[in-house]
Amino acid sequence: MNSNIEAAELNMEEADELKYSRTIEDLPGPKGIPFFGNQLQMLGSQWHVTLSNYIREFGPIYRLNAFGIPIVVISDRAAISSLLKDRPESFERSRGLRMRMNELKVGGVFTAEGEDWRKQRKLVTGGLSVEVIRNFFPTMGMMTQRMVDRWKATLADGKRVDLRRDLKALALDIIVGIAMGYDLNVVSDDSHPLQHDLDSLMRRLASRGTSLYPYWRRFRLPVDRAADQSAHDVEQTVLRLIGETRERMKQQPHLREDPTNMLEAMIVASEDPESDFSDQDLVSNAIASVVGGIDTTANSIAWMINLLAQNPEAATKLTAEVDAVLGDVRMSREWEQMKLLPYLDAAHSETQRLRSSTPFLGLLAKADCVVADTFLPKGMVIFVPTTFGDGLDETQFPQHEQFQPERWIFEHKPQKDEDPARKVFPFGGGQRLCPGRFLALIEVKVVVSAIMRNFELEFDTTAPPVQQVMTFFMGPSAVPVRLRSRT
Template sequence: MNAASITTSLREIDDLPSPRGLPLLGNLHQLPPATHHLTLERWAAELGTPYAFRFGTTPVTVWNDIELSHAVMRERPHRYRRYAPIENILKEFGCNGLFSIEGAAWEPQRRLVMQALSIPHIKAFYPTLAAITERLRRRWEAAAREARVVDMTDDLKRFTVDVTSALAFGEDPNTLENERVLIQEQLAMLLPMLMARVNAPFAYWHYVKFPRDRKFDQALIDVHRHIRELMARARARMREEAAAEACATPLGDTAHAPRNLLEAMLALRDAPDSGITDDEVAANVLTMLVAGEETTATSIAWALLFLGSDDALQARVAASARGVLGDSPVCPSYGAMRELDLCEAVCTEASRLHPVAPYLSFEPLEEVRLQGVRLPAGTKMFMLNRPAMMDPNNYADPGHYDPDRWLHDHRHESASQRGAHEPRAYLQFGAGPRVCPGRHLAAVEMRLVVSMLTANFTARLATNPADIREVCTFTAVPSAMPMRLALR
């Protein structure tokens, strides 16, 4: 079958250990959406992996093997696909873009997004990134002067929405300075609703709409209206600039070069026989907005849990940041940003202990045999991420928060000096052909925000750290991250 296949002692899914469930419901009653990832991890510890549970009558296999995870992701999209219910529901949302799309449509969209999120493009975009970071600093300075508790998760999502919109679409909604920006509120509804519908025993919303569903439907209408307006304005700019370039070059040997992802997608869409529709462009716009907002903001927020409760660590990060920033309130250049390794490391280590993606979900497109288990095509597979990151064979003293383990000098010590460090066990950006295209942008945002925060403010949690819980809204977010800021 494939490199991970074995042919001896073949087991069927029904032979796997399984938590006790109920007829028809299976294990649904034991998996509340907000904490189901913790239950899956507990069952893995109790039953071992692979095991199987049931969404109603549908079996789902659960795995905890880093080499298997890498093997599956290497063989996407040809042998495995993402969990089909995710794509089906995102299609209903009009959000079936690069994250979830399968088949032949994936590769050309991937090329466009990779170009928009490439290192040279982000380097050229750096002045705008720094300006948006300065806007966040001013917002936090006002809160510090007024002694207000700051909802850090909300502010970080505003920051990442502004960055993603400016980079990918050429328009900055400035949610950081406009308290009531509806697009921010509407986007915040999408991933929780995706999680709720993916976990629903049947598509009830096709038959009856509860108040939450009606509110979400209206939010989707408004979001898609906003996206179509974005597209119309981008097309108008492209026509105007093409006309101006045609006047400047009468021979007509110059074509308008797209300046951002949206213009590149529209140029491809409007080319003869492109086979791409406006709906597909809109789906990718919405995908970028949601993905750009949620994951990076959450990674930084989890880092604040540790920075805000460890004065010595915060002082060290502040000194390191100020050494790079000099007298500037925000990192002054892309080159200087590359020196802020510790600022990224505090976020990476936080998401090792609190993974933003607690598991990855796949289905084989054909029958496969993995670790002696026969999986028919379409079998649901959940690949847990945290257990491997908490394994002492992969990371020394895995329960200890230690950003140093991710620093260049530390990684290049001998194994006996630093203990176990297996970066392949860290899969927060995925792996293989469909590795997250936004990982470099995420790293830059982490470095900018953490350096700006620690260099300019002291930050203290405004709640007991033990009261901050993981809540799974498709990604695993902190239940709250309130902080008090003081000017340094």
């Protein structure tokens, strides 16, 4: 156990042994309304902004109430760090979210807990290892080049590039490519049925995540039947790809030693006699990885493009860095170049601080515990901000509303308390750190470096303000940025 959190399976008499000075009832929080509590305040596409504003009003730990169920929001940095480190032993994901995801066959390592999680984590991390990503790097470059060529042709025709759509399409191409070895080419043609089915799943996950009542367990609306069909079709597609991949690996034995995508790596791991992995584990983790890798990375790049276009000085610095690293070529072709883009790294970190795709994580206490000197009973729902706590605190990040990549660049490694990387948690933390983190970082570098090397950014000042829209992940309402080809 970490020093900030004491937890154990306790009976009521043993609960008194925990040391604390307050309970949930002692915490401040916004007023609710009869029956609903604060539930209606947490609906809509900007509920994360509401919770963030409450941090400013009520402090680093406050309470909410949803239909009589207490919720605690904790933004204290030390407490968050300990909470994340104590997963999965002491805290787990919200059971409601896990159930909703599993109902649509989006489970795997994201919804697994305990020993099942440890087994599946090994499966997924092997499929997203540095070596697998390195082997996939040329394909990622090819897919990005295809998007750049499309954009240049669009601009040559005097048309405007739909950045939001195309960035999501590219993210889908890349994650399906590395997860299952399949080239959708959604960038060039978005009519592929797998794209439709995945979009359908994401929409229903978002809708069900904010639903006041799980009505679909009693009766199905047409949209629910359509989502069920999409879930079935995605599952069947993945099963077919598993079969095709296994046959290809029989014909090309070297793939077992040097897998080129996540599915190949997972198949190798699953065939270990001691692994106890099933085809259903392969299916659920392949689907979950695809769902988790589309909007998160696409939204991060979209937010970065928005912020760079509104901050020309930062865009100029990034362009100069990319030009120096890539030289005469227009697209990164060398893996080692990924280590030579510190300002791009800093711009991404600053984007995550301001606009994380997963601004809050939901946890459930598995035992009575004390967090931030507050007694929390077993089953307590806890929300923690990944970046919307210290990341938007003026004392931690002066001029916190401004986009300043320089915050993340140092001549010498900063002391622990001054390191900005220890103040925000965009990829989670502890054992359950996002398994796709390294892939996301490489994808951002490849795509953003290609954009800055080939295009100039111009923010459309006549466009409506860009809103933070929370569905299953948080993304921009639009990307009002015009591209101009660089000569």
